[in-house]
Every structure is written in C-alpha cells, then in structure tokens.
Amino acid sequence: MKNLLSAADLSVAEIDSVLDLAEEMAEVQSRPIKKLPALRGRTVVNLFFEDSTRTRSSFELAGKWLSADVINVSAKGSSVSKGESLRDTVLTIAAMGVDAMVIRHPASGAPAQAAAWTGIPVINAGDGTHEHPTQALLDAYAIRNHLRRGNHDDLAGARIAIVGDITHSRVARSNVALLRTLGAQVIMVAPPTLLPSGVDTWGVEISNDLDAVIDSVDIAMMLRVQRERMSGGYFPTPREYTVGYGLTRERLAAMKPGAAICHPGPMNRGLEISADAADAASSLILDQVAAGVAVRMSVLYHLLGGEEETT
Structure with missing residues (x-):
C-alpha cells in the first residue's frame, strides 16, 4: 500500500x-x-x-x-x-x-x-x-473476531445488516466495499428517504423493513442519524424513526442466538439504538473502539x- x-x-x-x-x-x-x-x-x-x-x-x-x-x-x-x-x-x-x-x-x-x-x-x-476506510477495517476486525468465536471461520457468507442513515454515511460506503470483498452478504436497511441515489448498483440487498431481516442476520450494524447533515425532513419525528428503524429492546430480543451489534459511534442512545442494545452482552461497540x-x-x-x- x-x-x-x-x-x-x-x-x-x-x-x-x-x-x-x-x-x-x-x-x-x-x-x-x-x-x-x-x-x-x-x-x-x-x-x-x-x-x-x-x-x-x-x-x-x-x-x-x-x-x-x-x-x-x-x-x-x-x-x-x-x-x-x-x-x-x-x-x-x-x-x-x-x-x-x-x-x-x-x-x-x-x-x-x-x-x-x-x-x-x-x-x-x-x-x-x-469513505472512512480505517473504520471499515476496524469493524471487520471486531466482526471477524466475534465470528471466529462462533460458527464462522471468517466473514465469507456472514449476513450483515447496515441500518439507518445510509445517505450521509461514509462508514456505510466503506463497509459495503470491504465486506463484499471479504464475501459477506450485506443488507442495507433504511427508510427510502435515507437510501442514496444509485444504491441499487452497490451489489447489496435493500430493505425498508428492519423487522423482516433482524432475526436472520449475524451482525446488525446501526448507523448514527447524522442530524447535523440533514437540512430537510428525512423522517417525520425522532420517535417514528426509532419505531421503524431503531434497535429497540424488542428487536434485540428478536435477534438470533450468537448475533452481535455494531455501531461506529458516537451513538444517539434512544434514537437509532436503545441503551439495552448498546450495553448488551452481544454488543461489539467497545470492541470496535479497542480495535x-x-x-x-x-x-x-x-x-x-x-x-x-x-x-
């Protein structure tokens, strides 16, 4: 390099x-x-x-x-x-x-x-x-270590959902490129207003329904809602965003055994991720920081x- x-x-x-x-x-x-x-x-x-x-x-x-x-x-x-x-x-x-x-x-x-x-x-x-390539590398490092403790030898074939404000996220773009290179299956989950133009060419699955995918993924990577970059109404209210796309206590309980949670930080607790999820035993958030x-x-x-x- x-x-x-x-x-x-x-x-x-x-x-x-x-x-x-x-x-x-x-x-x-x-x-x-x-x-x-x-x-x-x-x-x-x-x-x-x-x-x-x-x-x-x-x-x-x-x-x-x-x-x-x-x-x-x-x-x-x-x-x-x-x-x-x-x-x-x-x-x-x-x-x-x-x-x-x-x-x-x-x-x-x-x-x-x-x-x-x-x-x-x-x-x-x-x-x-x-892009933010070193963030994608440290995410892959933390995810790889987690998967190796479970049923996966590596990231190839792992299902990873990237959820939330994809439009404004350089982390999402770098992660898509890196995770796909490593053979992971990537699902982008967001309201239509927070999916960028051209996302259908990224080679990923796309969903507007978090509840439809949360029980099938190995990793749920929650993205920060970047309100400082938003100049219009991307979603009606913070409460409605949480109901539709936040990793709530109920969605945490719906995740399959062995699945883990990532977040690049800083977190908006109570918006895109609940305190229960952020502090859960399955959370890799501090692992990401250390990585x-x-x-x-x-x-x-x-x-x-x-x-x-x-x-």
Missing part, C-alpha cells in the same frame, strides 16, 4: 494482512509499556478539518505506540481559519519533511487530492459522505514500516 484512500482499493490479501498484523498489535494494548520501535524517527501529521474523538485519538495513540512522532493539526486555530486553502496547507506541511498524513475533511475526495499533490503516504480518516488503535497501528506500519521487525 502507498496510500489508504478507499476501502474499495484493498484486495482480500491486503485486508487479511492488515487484520492479521492488527491482532499482533492488539497485544501491545495489554502491556504495561505500550511501545514498539517500528516507526522510530518517522513523523505523522493528523490533519483534521472536522471534529473527532475516536478517530483522532486512536490515530495519535497508534503512531505514538509505534514510536513515531505525531503532530495534531486542526482547522480551528490553524492558518485554515485565516483563509488558507487546503492545497497550501497540505503542501506547507509536506514541505516540512513529514512522512505521512492522516486527513479528515468535510469535502469528498480531499485526501485523494492531498496524496496527488504531495506524493507522501496519505490515510483517509473520513472525507465528506464518501481502532490496533488496526490503525497496522495501517501505519504497512505504509511506513518497511521490513523492520515489529516486536
């Missing part, structure tokens, strides 16, 4: 390589001293034009635990707030001799453009409503680590 811009760019072998190395990286999280020398002397810049807690923190921890020097740059308080363009910001940072950039930006395609401008490795940490650091360590190593030893 030279960059990680889209989950669709990854082959099965590349995905497996990232996830397998992430399993080794996960062992670091349980050590008293959480450091590996793999990226000593490397410098990674986290360039975030949107607010983030999980993604930014996990990329920072991932870099530091690999002994890289990590610098966080946010749009607020930077020259961006004075009117500097994305191109000038990216080129200025690259001119300082950094080794990689992690970019989160509200415009779809911004990380790909940055990679073209600079030639240094760029990781897409979320761009507009386009974020290990997976991003693996991605950074694949881009910057070369052939050096990781342990």
